[in-house]
Amino acid sequence: WGQRFGHDETDVLGQLHAAAGRHERISQDDLRGIADEFRRPVAAVTGSAGFYADFTGPRGARHVRVCAGTSCFVSSGGSPTAAAEAALGVRAGQASADGSVSLAEVRCLGCCHASPAALDGDTPVTGPGLGEKLRGDGHPASSGAAVPFHVASRTAVALAGLTEVEGSWQVWPRVVSTGIPASVRAEVALAGLRGRGGAEFPVADKWRAASRGPAPRFVVANGDEGDPGSFCDRLLMESDPARVLEGLAIAGFAIGANRGVVFVRSEYPLAVVRMREAVETARAAGHFGLGVHGSPFDFDVEVVQGAGSYVAGEETALLHAVQGFRGSVRPRPPYPTESGLGGHPTAVNNVETLAAVPWVLRHGGAAYAQLGSGVETGTKLVCLSQRFRRPGVYEVEFGVPLRYLVEALGGGLEDGYRLRALQVGGPLGGFLSPDDLDVPLLAEALADAGVALGHGSLVAVDDRITAPELLRHVWRFADAESCGACTPCRVGTRRGRELAERFPTGSEQVLSQHENLLDVMGVGSLCAFGRSVPGAVRSLLRVYRDELCSGAR
Numbered sequence: 001w002g003q004r005f006g007h008d009e010t011d012v013l014g015q016l017h018a019a020a021g022r023h024e025r026i027s028q029d030d031l032r033g034i035a036d037e038f039r040r041p042v043a044a045v046t047g048s049a050g051f052y053a054d055f056t057g058p059r060g061a062r063h064v065r066v067c068a069g070t071s072c073f074v075s076s077g078g079s080p081t082a083a084a085e086a087a088l089g090v091r092a093g094q095a096s097a098d099g100s101v102s103l104a105e106v107r108c109l110g111c112c113h114a115s116p117a118a119l120d121g122d123t124p125v126t127g128p129g130l131g132e133k134l135r136g137d138g139h140p141a142s143s144g145a146a147v148p149f150h151v152a153s154r155t156a157v158a159l160a161g162l163t164e165v166e167g168s169w170q171v172w173p174r175v176v177s178t179g180i181p182a183s184v185r186a187e188v189a190l191a192g193l194r195g196r197g198g199a200e201f202p203v204a205d206k207w208r209a210a211s212r213g214p215a216p217r218f219v220v221a222n223g224d225e226g227d228p229g230s231f232c233d234r235l236l237m238e239s240d241p242a243r244v245l246e247g248l249a250i251a252g253f254a255i256g257a258n259r260g261v262v263f264v265r266s267e268y269p270l271a272v273v274r275m276r277e278a279v280e281t282a283r284a285a286g287h288f289g290l291g292v293h294g295s296p297f298d299f300d301v302e303v304v305q306g307a308g309s310y311v312a313g314e315e316t317a318l319l320h321a322v323q324g325f326r327g328s329v330r331p332r333p334p335y336p337t338e339s340g341l342g343g344h345p346t347a348v349n350n351v352e353t354l355a356a357v358p359w360v361l362r363h364g365g366a367a368y369a370q371l372g373s374g375v376e377t378g379t380k381l382v383c384l385s386q387r388f389r390r391p392g393v394y395e396v397e398f399g400v401p402l403r404y405l406v407e408a409l410g411g412g413l414e415d416g417y418r419l420r421a422l423q424v425g426g427p428l429g430g431f432l433s434p435d436d437l438d439v440p441l442l443a444e445a446l447a448d449a450g451v452a453l454g455h456g457s458l459v460a461v462d463d464r465i466t467a468p469e470l471l472r473h474v475w476r477f478a479d480a481e482s483c484g485a486c487t488p489c490r491v492g493t494r495r496g497r498e499l500a501e502r503f504p505t506g507s508e509q510v511l512s513q514h515e516n517l518l519d520v521m522g523v524g525s526l527c528a529f530g531r532s533v534p535g536a537v538r539s540l541l542r543v544y545r546d547e548l549c550s551g552a553r
């Protein structure tokens with residue numbers, strides 16, 4: 001890393017993707033060839049191949065990925081894979097005997113506004129009648145996959161390009177040719193911009209920390225939007241990739257990084273294409289390269305495609321994934337700002353965070369800070385799922401009540417359905433009762449209400465879904481996506497799944513075992529994934545108390 005400036009690298013995950021596409025399973029010869037090329041032990045490459053979902057299942061000539069994320073789970077009445085399995089005649093995780101078709105279950109495809117959803121090859125297939133569409137020879141490509149976008153704040157910040165208020169690459173030439181890195185960081189600090197991926201860490205503080213380390217330094221755009229229910233990063237990368245790249249370039253300048261990486265999850269194939277096209281366009285326009293816009297600053301960007309791992313969105317796991325290793329979390333410190341890619345200082349920022357940066361530099365940090373509420377300045381992209389009358393991505397200011405999003409913007413649920421629970425921030429964010437929606441869209445207020453904002457998704461759960469089904473869904477997600485690096489989470493998620501299978505015949509013993517398990521995971525897990533499971537499960541037990549706990553009385 002840092003030695004090969006100026007041209008795209010063929011990365012390890014890219015090679016594994018290519019190998020996975022050649023055979024039903026990646027061969028030993030492929031693994032040895034990749035290990036030789038990258039001068040790594042075969043065991044290391046085999047470990048990567050065995051870690052990522054994209055490389056572990058069988059691959060038929062036609063490969064379909066069906067979404068089992070929460071929105072698809074709800075819209076399918078709790079059986080997200082059944083229609084695809086029936087249509088293709090093959091179970092999820094298997095290939096047909098003749099190798100003509102294979103089916104994989106994924107979480108999630110970021111089509112939560114148009115659930116249920118599948119990817120047939122790289123073609124999205126969405127909406128009611130999913131099975132018939134997959135069965136038919138010529139299903140309408142991309143049916144319903146375009147994301148409705150609405151601005152409901154005083155001004156559009158993150159998606160200015162989409163709304164055609166102003167185009168991209170308006171700020172970068174001025175910043176790189178006449179700006180000063182410390183002044184750029186100061187403007188972002190004045191804006192109060194915080195990370196939008198869920199942690200809400202102040203962006204300027206992260207940049208300052210990374211800028212203090214020795215060169216080479218790196219900036220990484222985290223496009224591994226894994227929270228089922230969230231699809232705003234997909235929207236940004238597909239519809240306004242130049243804005244994300246402009247934000248990444250400014251971040252690079254602010255910390256003195258000459259190399260940027262955009263890590264895009266493989267469940268978003270169109271986003272991978274759009275980001276790569278945007279990089280080429282930026283190079284051709286002189287926004288990247290040696291001596292950008294006549295300045296002494298060199299900058300270039302590489303796009304790396306992920307391979308199917310929720311935990312790879314965590315920044316230490318993501319940095320492992322970018323380098324082609326298993327996407328396992330590692331303890332911090334050292335933080336990536338001290339030791340990231342190849343051991344060099346690296347700032348990792350979420351795609352939505354970076355998309356706001358050009359606006360901040362163009363209009364000033366003070367203008368940005370006037371939006372939002374208190375320390376949570378600016379706007380947030382909130383995703384409303386398919387069960388709402390008006391699903392889509394909404395740009396709102398921090399501080400608006402959830403009830404405004406659910407009722408005024410989303411329009412509530414369709415006639416005949418009743419909102420039973422609202423999932424906030426993905427399966428690990430938690431659930432709220434319809435009676436508790438007056439809480440504002442602010443991290444602290446949401447935490448007080450027992451949920452986490454996460455990446456800003458709101459998934460409506462209607463009353464067709466039973467509490468035990470939802471509990472099993474959460475535990476299955478946790479069990480499937482735990483990276484296995486620490487025992488409380490690796491064993492705890494498996495045990496939780498087993499306990500969830502025993503509901504609704506709940507007993508005092510099952511409930512108390514459940515509580516003990518949540519306590520251990522909450523204090524002993526290495527990263528936010530394992531530590532978030534207890535809050536999410538407890539929120540579910542609160543909202544569905546009568547249904548889940550009746551057997552224990």
Ligand code: SF4
Binds near residue numbers: 489
């Ligand atoms: Fe991996 Fe879970 Fe431990 Fe996080 S808490 S490091 S996801 S096993």
